[in-house]
Amino acid sequence: MSLPHAILTALLEKPSSGLELTRRFDRSIGYFWSATHQQIYRELGKLEGEGHIRALPSERPARGQKKSYEVLPAGRAELARWTSAPQDPKPWRDALFVRLRAAAVVGTDGLEDDLRRHLVLHRRKLAEYEEIEKRDFGPGRDTAQDRLQHLILRAGIDLQTFWTQWLTNALEEFETLPGDTGAGEGNAGRL
Amino acid sequence: MSLPHAILTALLEKPSSGLELTRRFDRSIGYFWSATHQQIYRELGKLEGEGHIRALPSERPARGQKKSYEVLPAGRAELARWTSAPQDPKPWRDALFVRLRAAAVVGTDGLEDDLRRHLVLHRRKLAEYEEIEKRDFGPGRDTAQDRLQHLILRAGIDLQTFWTQWLTNALEEFETLPGDTGAGEGNAGRL
DNA sequence: CAGGCCATGTAACAGGTTACATGATTCT
């Protein structure tokens, strides 16, 4: 149930149309909650139906015509309620670990290259986030808003740091592994 | 598309029934890919239909009767294919950061308590994983399989460490924040 | 034989992904 609340937050920061929201979900908001334009339009429709947001008046409302939304008091109340309500952390899920465990059974062929590719991607993200930190959170930017957003960015930086370190370590392990895990074809009969 | 492959891996490690798989997904496998028994039964049906696994012969196949599965060669081939195929990392998604960003707009009331609760949960997980590491990956356990599974566990430990550190840091920030973010009721008109 | 647990399932729904459809505007 996070998407509607992410949208409410974005609209409180600045009333926007669907496509503008999509762009913001590709940039800053997308760093911690991604969404496609289809999801966003669907959710805008729901939020409007529930009376949480409303479309700003426009001359000719029609398909293909820009439509901006703003948050209504009921929407702000719902966002405050949701933000302060207890929520359990979602269980961890990452395909890479499934693949690693599978590789322990069917062999590591091919996996190593993809780990290297992931390492590059995570290093790139890390550099990108560090650039943003330098640009947007220098000295003097310490209103409550700034500090909360900085906390989020720090989480992103720390997580990308975790991935680069873990992948580097994993690739080192692979170096010293026997050519294959020994669980390839020849094993099929045994299991 | 990870669940079917997690199941194939589990069945290669040891042929099992649906409920036995469910238990293993609550324990070791669940540390990186959780699944409920409904998901597992649904997926077992699909995998059987695709010829990737088959039910072991049993006297009286009937509802309420235990039914064990084993992986067929086609299933092993599919698992090897999937494991070595390139896959992009999934975009990051965490409700906690949505809540933090929302709190920057509607105020931090109530959120702090829930962060404290999360901190306790992550510390507990961390202790649990460290216990497993001590028990299952002591000296002398360094076959290729052991080392790959240890890598996965290290990821779990490092991620829980990240969370405990980040939450501790976030709670410290909260201490020095003004009583509220100043973005409560009184702001509604301005935005 | 009642209650509890083991075991396998069904049904309905929510959220996210992918592919496609349609209208409006701008540029050449």
Added chain:
DNA sequence: AGAATCATGTAACCTGTTACATGGCCTG
């Protein structure tokens, strides 16, 4: 007029979640 781009939307599908249903077995 045609092409590119902006903008909104529909539809089908897949995965995961929640609630419930059914049958067999064991124990008191």
